[in-house]
Amino acid sequence: MPLLEATGIVKVFGKLTALDGAALTIGENEFHGLIGPNGSGKSTLMKCVAGAEMPTQGKVTFINRDITLLSPTERARAGMSLKFQITSVLPTLTLYDNILLALQAQSSLFDLVFSRTRGVLHDQAMMMLSQFRLADRAHDAAAALSHGQQQWLEIAMALAARPRLLLLDEPTGGMSLEERRVTGELLQPIKQHCSLVIVEHDLDFIRDICDRLTVIDQGRVLASGTVAEIQANKSVQEIYLRRA
Known part of the structure; x- marks a missing residue:
């Protein structure tokens, strides 16, 4: 049974469809990266999982419980924690x-x-x-x-x-190369008791710490799999890597 499963996530802002049937599955003690071009919907999907945004359609299940309509506070009590890009x-x-x-x-x-x-x-x-x-x-x-x-x-x-699940939105933004390296080292020990979903533009960083990756493009999941599978994926090479 997955720790977290988001299925058929649609998010519409006025005339803009930011997410169009996106999905995400996270296992226990798994580090999972969300990657994709700017504006692809990565952070929006993260916010729908965390409750910072409510999906227009779709379902989010956490520890075998439907949390789709729960507030961020209620999700935190259920075992989820979120850190946005801007330091607070x-x-x-x-x-x-x-x-x-x-x-x-x-x-x-x-x-x-x-x-x-x-x-x-x-x-x-x-x-x-x-x-x-x-x-x-x-x-x-x-x-x-x-x-x-x-x-x-x-x-x-x-x-x-x-928390059982930690959500990080671009935690290495603005860091030096050495700080990014150390951040990876500091995160590794939490895998013993906590899964991680991380949105990140630094492909080297995310490749080094993540077990699996999901690639979002234009609001849809382009590919999901191990780091090796994503690196070998032709669609990712042609669409994501060319535009990154």
């Missing part, structure tokens, strides 16, 4: 407090009212910062981080809820 850390707060707030979002109101969470969550917050090579900056303001480090912090925050 709280820049004036320290890295530690950014992580702590993300962790506290999972705590009960009772624990929050009686201030029981900070001490309990301290070790977990530091562990997450260490996992993303940020522990030595724990008490620095998030605004002092490089762009790449802010992306790592936000990924760590997205993982605070211990």
Whole structure:
């Protein structure tokens, strides 16, 4: 049984059909890349999966549950987490407090009212910062981080809820080559407990970390398969790679 299955996804904006019967299937502990030319519908499909956009037609099933009409908050409670391309850390707060707030979002109101969470969550917050090579900056303001480090912090925050599925929309945008390489290294360990869907333009990066790829072109799935299968696919070579 797939972890996530989106079928027949149609999304219409006025006279524009952004998605026309797109589909996506994600397995347990799978890293899955969404690739395609600019404007192909990759991010729109991601948003339909996450609930940021509601599909005009189609169905999204997550952990054997129909979530097509659920809000992003309800999907988060079900075990899904999303990080958009634009960084949304709280820049004036320290890295530690950014992580702590993300962790506290999972705590009960009772624990929050009686201030029981900070001490309990301290070790977990530091562990997450260490996992993303940020522990030595724990008490620095998030605004002092490089762009790449802010992306790592936000990924760590997205993982605070211990999701079954993490959705990343162009996480390496604006990063240096070294930051992209490190990002791949930092993501690998989460495969033990979390699947990943990633929209990305950097083909080298996505090829190195993903188990499977889905290619979207003009709102439709052009091909889906292993990295090797996609690289050998004639339609992908002729349509996607030529236009990328």
